[in-house]
Amino acid sequence: MDWKNVAQAHGLNLPPHELDRIAVPLTTLAETFRPLAQSLKPGDEPDPELHLTEEDR
């Protein structure tokens, strides 16, 4: 993904060095994250409230 273009599409018109501060870490993170997401199956559901035990659901 071209994060600099994405940033500009979001209206973030920043100088190049500031765009680098956004794009470089996101590129690195996406390189690790996206292959993991490929392994998800449709039944893998999110748990955004992080209920750790059944009794708290």
Place this chain on the structure above:
Amino acid sequence: MIQATAENLRARRVSSVELVTATIERIDRLNSQLGAFITVTAEQALEQARAADSDLASGVDRGPLHGIPIALKDLFATRGTRTTAGSLVYKDNVPDFDATVVERLQAAGAISVGKLNMHEMAYGITSANPHFGPVRNPWNLAHSPGGSSGGSAAVLAANIVYMAMGTDTGGSIRIPAAFCGTVGLKPTYGRVSRHGVLPLGYSLDHMGPLTRSVRDAAVALNAIAGCDPKDPTASRRPVVDYVPEEGCSIRGLRVGFPENFFFDRLDPDVESAVRGAMARAESLGASVRPVRQPDMPALNAVARMVLLAEASAVAWSALDRRELFGPDVLALLDQGRLVPAVDYINAQRLRRRMRREFDALWNDVDCLFTPTTPNTAPKIGDTTVRLGGVDEDVRLATTRLVRGINALGYPALSLPCGLSASGLPIGLQIIGPPFEEARILRIAAALEDNGIGIPPCPL
């Protein structure tokens, strides 16, 4: 320390007014060096101390925190007292309510002497706050105390208060505890109410105490833990007495020693100190056994993705006023606003799956021992740290061993376990299964009782 002071208060060997007066004098003497307080509430604290003494004299006893000076990270809402989050966005924020944790500490008789400096919006690990000044490490004022709860750790190490509240979204209690040589407890997600604490990452934020001893952390947890109808994620599971008994044993305990990831690229002094603590546990009868962790880099990536999106959602309404933010926080908030919704949801899906994988570890061991951080406190202003011959971004390196535990929600405690050759503290991280705070406190207390620790900070 809290329990001994509580005994002294009840035996009239000292009064709460005397304790608070000494605390304020120490703040006056040291805060210009440490930059640890944003707001000092001296008059209010003295008034509360007089009431605490009067209550005790008339037989009203609120427990071991009654009359004890504490302080609060400036993220906890305090009625009538400014709560800034270390941010210009909230510089004039004066809440009309107390956070649940603050209410509970007040009910337990604790006396807050002020609000503590921190990394801006709790979003970072240096506590070099661009608006309120940097917090400095009492062990070496040229070094960072860690963060984001940097002020909380600094006032403990400098022997100013008995307990300070912190928050931990990606290591923000445990990192400063390790760097400043204090105990830092991140309880299980849901064990301590988040109500009234300005959020950073809704599903990652944990509230917990920093103290100078393990039993002090347990005393604090006794006061703040428990269900709260104002926090929908607070657990309904009953609380227990968290204070370890005197002479508690870890004989027969199964301590997991991670073979992979946690001992990669460490400062040699850190590795030596943590292995020393592990050997001490073994000598006390614990069974140290190697375990292989599931994919920690993957878990860290998931935690980062979740935090980027949630933090930017929290700050969204202020993001068009860019001048209000320091450059490091602004860069992170900009990154988060670009994270696609699909990535955020997939991160939450992966997180749930990974938690099942990690939960299987508890079939084989009762706890894990790891370093809290791979490094000791960096100098203020350092942006990289060299570990194992590799230059790493200081934030990513410092959070490497703690961040993933927030995504799992497990309880974890940082215990001081040594000093580096340059005289900076080192932390041992003890991780346990969900809601097993009593277990990890008992393990930490047994180690502390048997010589694992560091001398008091000379400041």
